[in-house]
Amino acid sequence: MNRSTRSRNSAITAAATLASTVGLLGTLYYLDIPSFLRQRVKSKQVEPRCYNNQTKPSLLELRILTQQTTSKSTYPLAERIEKNIPIYDCLNFDLENADLTNRLQDELYHNLTSGPGVYILKHFFTSLAPIDSANAAFSAIIEDELEKTGAKGDHFAPASANSRIWNSFSKHALQDPESFTAYFSNPWFKLVCDSYLGPAYRITTQVNIVRPGGKAQMPHRDYHLGFQTDEDVVAWPKAVHALSSLLTLQGAVAHTDMPLDSGPTRLLPYSQLFGEGFRAYRSKEFIEHFEQNYVAMPLEIGDALFFNPALFHAAGENITADFNRSANLVQVSSAFGKAMENIDTLPLIEKTYDSIVAKHGAEGTSREVDAFIRAVAEGYPFPTNLDCRPPAPGGMAPMSEQDMLRKAISDGWSKDKAMEELTGMRYASSAGAKIERQTTVFGT
Template structure:
């Protein structure tokens, strides 16, 4: 019996659709779209840097779509729960003596920061709160000592100096003030687990204490170190690949040294925002800040909890709206081993030896391409690492002057050799630990 025409046509359509689906599946399996895209990129020279022009502004619509993703519990089975798109882990369930289990945990933590929401919470990071109490006691002594020596104002990279308390380089100061407390605190094996998960071995840990008192104002939405601390003009000069590299060289975090109820202003976070390639260009734009204020999430923390996130995540410390509660956190910043040069160059003897020649060349040519190249070769162009107690972020900026900044200023103002060498020596001494 012949097949009815309508049924035959339907079967033909189904078969054709199946063929198309199969073909597309094959392309996807072979990653053909990525291959085509890569070939297109290899044959077209695009601008290496992001533009600051109004017509080329980062797309808020694309940013919205990216940050409206949902974190699935199935993706992170070792997490205790997913709260407001943030994976929350409970250290009391960790099996640190099981190497295979730790490896699976580190896979999850790495994925969260690189491809997932960009932030996770670790409950009970410190189970012995006596360790936190001992550190807090030492921090109180440090704060009192520093208040007696200064006017008490401490600069903040993304907020004005205020009545809040900040200890720059609390890592070193805790060790010098209370070695026993330092040893107990940094013997916590969980530091290695989270740091190596993202940065690999040979990382370097630094920290700063921040105590936000009642009425403390929120920070502006931002991204963090390295490129996050640049001015908008300087940010645009870094090639696009460096925007990505910057966020892969640092792990940000904080250990709660007090309970942090929501009203005390724990960190405001925008999950998935670290995935936005133009984020370092975008975070200062008013429309992105407005969207952040509409969409951020914030989780309460208990004393001893910790939070870790990508430095590229849009975030900001919240406002302490309580009347009588100061929230305290030890801010953790961990650097990759790959952020260091192979050899040490001392700028001061080089400038001492060639300053008259540099000045003569500048007087003859002004800040020519040749003079500019010489400044860049002789002086350090990056102001970190430094001592932020003695060299705080400059007014209106987020970083102190670099050696190159000083050299350019000295050339423009006609300094003699003794003055520029003295200034660089004073800078070096002020930057020392």
């Protein structure tokens, strides 16, 4: 074999080897083997299940996440991207076109889980008649409640700045059934809710009217973990932090125009991707980052805004002289946020009260006493009747059964007093409770 032939064969062999190597690397890349191997190694390491309350969340991580740019190519069905927020026009969609609506739902789902976390639907109500009739019903409800119980605010604003209708969903139906039927027959509710939560969801709504001078909210995340204290948040495992944002869809339907000076919702796109956000949003440096980087979009009456509840957001300040900003706030809950069986806790507490009081007397608030309280009583105060059980001052949630039972045991209440208060709490939490009926303890 001459030299040229050997050289040619060597070149062919080298090329074949390179091709094989490239092919192998391509296969590994396609199968995501490096990531898989890293995951295998990681799976053998036991990591803390909860975030460490002694360390600070990383502001740098949030900065990096929120510096992303939303591309129109990612959301081709959007009419445009503005301030990183995809904006869709409902007039552009034929809801009878199953392929088109399926692709739209894919985009909306990707947005809330992997994208900016917020989108706007222009002309969510293509006719304003349902909005007008709903506004008339809401005005009657507000007037009636003002006469009976006086003005009331919300989690964040004093009564002088806001008018709030808790559970406007139910009150709207009872006030004007025809208007309610027309309003919630809007098929866009189904499309949006199905896209994020799937079927069997539950809609709740609250009307919020912010008058001139109504101040901006502090940036926050929403229900569920968003309503917990800083101390409570870190007790929940990391997976629950991710789960919390998947159990609820947040939204708002504009019941008036919302020019920027009226204070439409302030938003920080991509902030829902920050894993430690539920324990970070109250921190000074995170508040400052939000104030320096939030965006806000004007809305027109009938438009809707939907977002992941883990998105850092806050209602804006109404700096107009004479304009009331009105929205029907929408919280939609997953069907999977419910237990398999119904447990009536009050008879169980009554039967075991003397035993647990005696155990507390002998042991104090021991691990065993705490374990029993957690097993026998409801630890979560929602769902509730927020007219009768508003959030405690400075908090986001009212007292739970567990809170009440702990207080009863530590304060030495008799069984009769404890059961009276717990029964009163349950009644006040029910949909049919009247605001005049309150116990002496809850909400303090």
